[in-house]
Amino acid sequence: AQTVTQSQPEMSVQEAETVTLSCTYDTSESDYYLFWYKQPPSRQMILVIRQEAYKQQNATENRFSVNFQKAAKSFSLKISDSQLGDAAMYFCAYRIVPFTGGGNKLTFGTGTQLKVEL
């Protein structure tokens, strides 16, 4: 069974600084996607960034980037120039390819609560 582990229940960062959230996963599949989702307080879950396992290049979306280490099964999220609006619960998630049939689910970690301080 696939598992996703986030070992940091809480993290803090000063505004404008950089923070890295950790995620490891366990799978025997070779083709899959990894995601970081953000859930602001009392608000909807939104996708921050995703990474295809077959791509060696790390994904980047503005201030958000990932460090994907396939052999180590590690997928960390780096947030640069942190802003107050980045404060949220962040979830790492995994999904196998293809996205059809019974193996279609998104598996989540337990989340990391990020606090941004002035």
Added chain:
Amino acid sequence: DVKVTQSSRYLVKRTGEKVFLECVQDMDHENMFWYRQDPGLGLRLIYFSYDVKMKEKGDIPEGYSVSREKKERFSLILESASTNQTSMYLCASSRRHPGVYFGPGTRLTVT
């Protein structure tokens, strides 16, 4: 924009009641999911559906059932609500591609 809606943001029910949580998506997505979110446990999959009338158990299906009679609608049913089913329930949907879109969630309290 993809829109996933859930019938209620907040719901209070009594122990033993039958509870229906409704989810509707407007983008013709094949896949729909019901997750439960609890502090320290993350999101756990209850059931999912990859086509009309097709359903598969997730990691914690006990005490729940689902119905998908139309492609756009996926219902979660608590046959006899119990206090340990007090939680946040999230619906999600996707096509046959990576992106999964979430609804706003229903916070259910069972007293």
